[in-house]
Amino acid sequence: MSERLTGAQILIKSLEMVDVDVVFGLPGGAILPVYDPLLESPIRHVLVRHEQGAGHMAQGYYWTSGKPGVVVVTSGPGATNVITPVADAYMDSVPMVVICGQVATAAMGTDAFQEAPTFNLAMSITKHNYVISDACEIPQIVAEAFHLATTGRPGPVWIDLPKDVSGMEAEWWWPSDPTACLPGYKPRIKPHPRQVKRAVELLNTSQRPIIYAGGGVLKARGAQALQEFAELTGIHVVTTLMARGVLSDDHELCLGMPGMHGNYTAVTSMQKSDLLITLGARFDDRVTGKVSAFAPDAKIIHIDIDPAELSKVRYADVPIVADANRAIEALIVEYQKQERRRQERGDAPVDRAAWVEQINTWRSRYPMKYVESDEVLKPQFVLERLGQHAPDAVLVSGVGQHQMFASQHWKFSAPYRWINSGGMGTMGFAVPAAIGAKVGSPEQTVWVIDGDGCFQMTFQELITAAVEGIHVKVAILNNGYLGLVRQWQDLFYDERHSEVHLGGAIPDYVGLAEAMGCAGFRVDAPEEVDTVIAKAMSIHDRSVVIDFRVDPTEHVFPMVPAGASNDDIIVGPAYGQTEEEERVILSKGKFGAAPMAQGGQEDTVLPPERSGVHFEMDKKED
Amino acid sequence: MAQSSSLKTLSVLVENQPGVLARIAGLIARRNYNIESLAVGPTEEPHFSRMTLVVDQDQTHIEQIIKQLYKLVNVLKITEFDPAEAVERELMLIKVSVLPERRYEVLQLGEIYGAKIADVGACGVTLEISGTPEKLDDLLALCEPYGVLEVARTGRVGLERNEKRASLI
Numbered sequence: 001m002s003e004r005l006t007g008a009q010i011l012i013k014s015l016e017m018v019d020v021d022v023v024f025g026l027p028g029g030a031i032l033p034v035y036d037p038l039l040e041s042p043i044r045h046v047l048v049r050h051e052q053g054a055g056h057m058a059q060g061y062y063w064t065s066g067k068p069g070v071v072v073v074t075s076g077p078g079a080t081n082v083i084t085p086v087a088d089a090y091m092d093s094v095p096m097v098v099i100c101g102q103v104a105t106a107a108m109g110t111d112a113f114q115e116a117p118t119f120n121l122a123m124s125i126t127k128h129n130y131v132i133s134d135a136c137e138i139p140q141i142v143a144e145a146f147h148l149a150t151t152g153r154p155g156p157v158w159i160d161l162p163k164d165v166s167g168m169e170a171e172w173w174w175p176s177d178p179t180a181c182l183p184g185y186k187p188r189i190k191p192h193p194r195q196v197k198r199a200v201e202l203l204n205t206s207q208r209p210i211i212y213a214g215g216g217v218l219k220a221r222g223a224q225a226l227q228e229f230a231e232l233t234g235i236h237v238v239t240t241l242m243a244r245g246v247l248s249d250d251h252e253l254c255l256g257m258p259g260m261h262g263n264y265t266a267v268t269s270m271q272k273s274d275l276l277i278t279l280g281a282r283f284d285d286r287v288t289g290k291v292s293a294f295a296p297d298a299k300i301i302h303i304d305i306d307p308a309e310l311s312k313v314r315y316a317d318v319p320i321v322a323d324a325n326r327a328i329e330a331l332i333v334e335y336q337k338q339e340r341r342r343q344e345r346g347d348a349p350v351d352r353a354a355w356v357e358q359i360n361t362w363r364s365r366y367p368m369k370y371v372e373s374d375e376v377l378k379p380q381f382v383l384e385r386l387g388q389h390a391p392d393a394v395l396v397s398g399v400g401q402h403q404m405f406a407s408q409h410w411k412f413s414a415p416y417r418w419i420n421s422g423g424m425g426t427m428g429f430a431v432p433a434a435i436g437a438k439v440g441s442p443e444q445t446v447w448v449i450d451g452d453g454c455f456q457m458t459f460q461e462l463i464t465a466a467v468e469g470i471h472v473k474v475a476i477l478n479n480g481y482l483g484l485v486r487q488w489q490d491l492f493y494d495e496r497h498s499e500v501h502l503g504g505a506i507p508d509y510v511g512l513a514e515a516m517g518c519a520g521f522r523v524d525a526p527e528e529v530d531t532v533i534a535k536a537m538s539i540h541d542r543s544v545v546i547d548f549r550v551d552p553t554e555h556v557f558p559m560v561p562a563g564a565s566n567d568d569i570i571v572g573p574a575y576g577q578t579e580e581e582e583r584v585i586l587s588k589g590k591f592g593a594a595p596m597a598q599g600g601q602e603d604t605v606l607p608p609e610r611s612g613v614h615f616e617m618d619k620k621e622d
Numbered sequence: 623m624a625q626s627s628s629l630k631t632l633s634v635l636v637e638n639q640p641g642v643l644a645r646i647a648g649l650i651a652r653r654n655y656n657i658e659s660l661a662v663g664p665t666e667e668p669h670f671s672r673m674t675l676v677v678d679q680d681q682t683h684i685e686q687i688i689k690q691l692y693k694l695v696n697v698l699k700i701t702e703f704d705p706a707e708a709v710e711r712e713l714m715l716i717k718v719s720v721l722p723e724r725r726y727e728v729l730q731l732g733e734i735y736g737a738k739i740a741d742v743g744a745c746g747v748t749l750e751i752s753g754t755p756e757k758l759d760d761l762l763a764l765c766e767p768y769g770v771l772e773v774a775r776t777g778r779v780g781l782e783r784n785e786k787r788a789s790l791i
């Protein structure tokens with residue numbers, strides 16, 4: 001009864017089976033057979049202008065829709081163009097499936113036209129990758145790929161489809177179980193009850209606990225559980241760059257972003273805490289600063305679905321391998337149980353009043369602050385105003401100063417409204433990711449905060465957006481510089497600006513926007529900001545680009561110099577800190593302060609002691 | 623290659639699929655792990671292969687290697703053991719430069735170590751020996767004075783002992 005189909009038809013049908021409704025891609029020789037049955041499929045195809053755009057669109061699409069983004073590219077240059085977003089998705093654990101054309105099986109390995117060694121290339125930047133050798137394998141491999149991409153620690157999966165395989169006929173079938181041929185893949189979802197008990201015991205003796213919430217909580221859809229847990233225990237939460245919005249910034253217990261450019265209270269409360277309840281976060285060097293000086297008094301509860309993260313950077317006193325949402329729920333239940341017991345015993349709860357007071361003192365003393373101006377346009381001011389006009393927007397950011405300003409000065413009130421390239425820091429991420437985000441959630445307003453440098457890497461996707469009728473709004477914080485690099489040259493290289501000036505006035509962004517079918521505006525002065533944003537908000541039939549000419553000399557503060565301890569945080573001129581005072585702190589980083597930018601001592605990261613968690617991972621065990 | 627107590631053996635059971643060796647080698651290279659030897663071969667089950675990695679734990683964080691290897695979808699099981707808890711063997715071919723008049727001395731050495739004669743020529747002899755890596759080291763050292771022309775070693779393979787005790791079978 002079964003129908004015979006070509007490999008290409010089987011592929012498209014398999015994508016329909018796993019509920020794919022949109023793919024981002026661009027055709028070419030090796031993938032041509034796949035594009036033909038696409039014409040009959042209900043799956044929407046967004047035709048990009050560069051394959052890097054397709055990859056970032058798939059990432060943006062995931063964040064707003066919760067579904068893995070799918071990319072279709074051809075062999076050789078199509079494949080290599082998508083390497084950057086795939087690596088980005090791998091670093092940020094974003095589920096993605098790449099369908100990549102390949103030269104015919106017989107030509108593979110012969111340096112054929114448009115052959116790239118994609119199996120080898122993809123191997124080290126994906127969760128898993130495949131080369132399909134027979135059309136009958138396609139359903140199984142597609143089912144597996146989506147299962148792998150979306151379960152456990154999510155990530156990109158890459159499928160190479162040689163041209164002869166997509167032309168080959170086979171019988172249609174569909175696997176009943178995507179895991180049937182995955183004997184080596186058993187992610188641990190449920191937390192170990194004994195470890196949960198130990199974690200709550202530790203929490204109940206802690207005087208200065210902090211919840212360190214990372215992107216894993218969002219991946220696990222654990223924002224609600226997190227809020228419940230924080231409220232139940234009264235413990236304050238820092239939200240990493242990947243997790244902004246996982247707890248609303250308005251929430252009394254939310255301390256905002258920690259790390260190199262985190263706010264004073266988030267950085268310092270982690271630093272002084274005696275217990276870090278780490279949820280789906282990975283002690284990235286941008287969070288810890290000098291590892292050996294990071295939160296020296298803190299014990300660590302570390303919950304992650306990836307066992308390899310536990311004790312990788314910092315020894316975990318209580319390691320828990322689990323899905324973050326399941327683990328938080330288990331912590332809540334266990335906490336309530338231990339609370340009841342405590343009350344039955346008539347014991348007093350731990351008194352954390354002094355700690356809470358300390359946190360509040362830091363908060364009122366060091367709120368996010370910048371040197372305001374009536375004459376020059378400050379990037380932070382633009383963000384504040386934008387936040388007033390579009391508080392519920394999905395904010396998609398590029399990489400650089402503007403990214404840090406956005407994360408610092410935007411009030412995130414809900415999860416999944418902040419999309420950025422965290423682990424990889426990929427310039428050019430924002431415009432295509434925003435387009436993908438809009439496809440994933442068409443009702444939401446999507447704003448891009450981009451740098452002039454980043455914008456120039458991928459703006460051509462606005463043409464894609466115009467042609468496809470996907471409307472996004474772009475605010476370029478145009479400082480005329482590769483600003484973040486310039487900041488480092490200011491601080492560590494005695495203001496010797498080497499190859500960071502972009503031009504500022506070239507290109508003409510208004511003209512460029514119009515040429516791409518978008519509306520374009522330019523803002524030079526603070527008083528024009530509100531009018532233009534309001535105008536942009538009223539345009540619904542096109543994308544909008546606003547060229548905000550912001551102060552090129554602005555620096556991102558607070559700042560912990562790379563390699564310095566998080567105790568050495570520079571709060572900046574808004575707090576009356578002088579350059580001399582800055583210089584003293586800068587000299588403690590590994591680059592030293594300009595002008596003696598010789599590079600100081602590297603922070604040698606010693607492997608932590610053995611944590612003993614690996615026995616928990618035996619895959620043969622349930 | 624003197625035996626030092628800091629060596630650990632990892633026996634890695636993997637799916638017998640194309641590219642698995644490349645995945646493991648790639649992971650080791652990318653994460654800068656220090657591997658003493660790596661041997662690959664089939665197992666009792668045709669779907670699976672076994673890779674034996676010897677790692678110097680003074681130079682590498684073994685727990686991280688194990689966890690990163692486990693992240694590979696094709697890796698099923700990793701067993702970690704000390705040389706004392708395992709049976710470990712290695713095969714070596716050693717080509718010794720020796721003229722016919724002194725050949726007997728080399729052959730006698732080989733005999734003491736249970737080596738086989740794999741090949742004989744006018745100017746040399748090739749011995750084949752399997753055993754613990756230390757035993758191979760010893761024979762190699764004794765052949766050194768004659769002139770060792772070439773050596774090929776497989777790297778060690780190992781299995782955990784049936785009973786965990788310090789028996790020497």
Ligand SMILES: Cc1ncc(C[n+]2csc(CCOP(=O)(O)OP(=O)(O)O)c2C)c(N)n1
Nearest residue numbers: 400401402427451452453454481482483484
């Ligand atoms: C693809 C890529 N190349 C280089 C870098 C290094 N880099 C990080 S931030 C930055 C400057 C970004 O400039 P711009 O987009 O204008 O943002 P600004 O810092 O000025 O806000 C550079 C070059 C990077 N992150 N990504």
Ligand SMILES: [Mg+2]
Nearest residue numbers: 451452481483
């Ligand atoms: Mg710039």
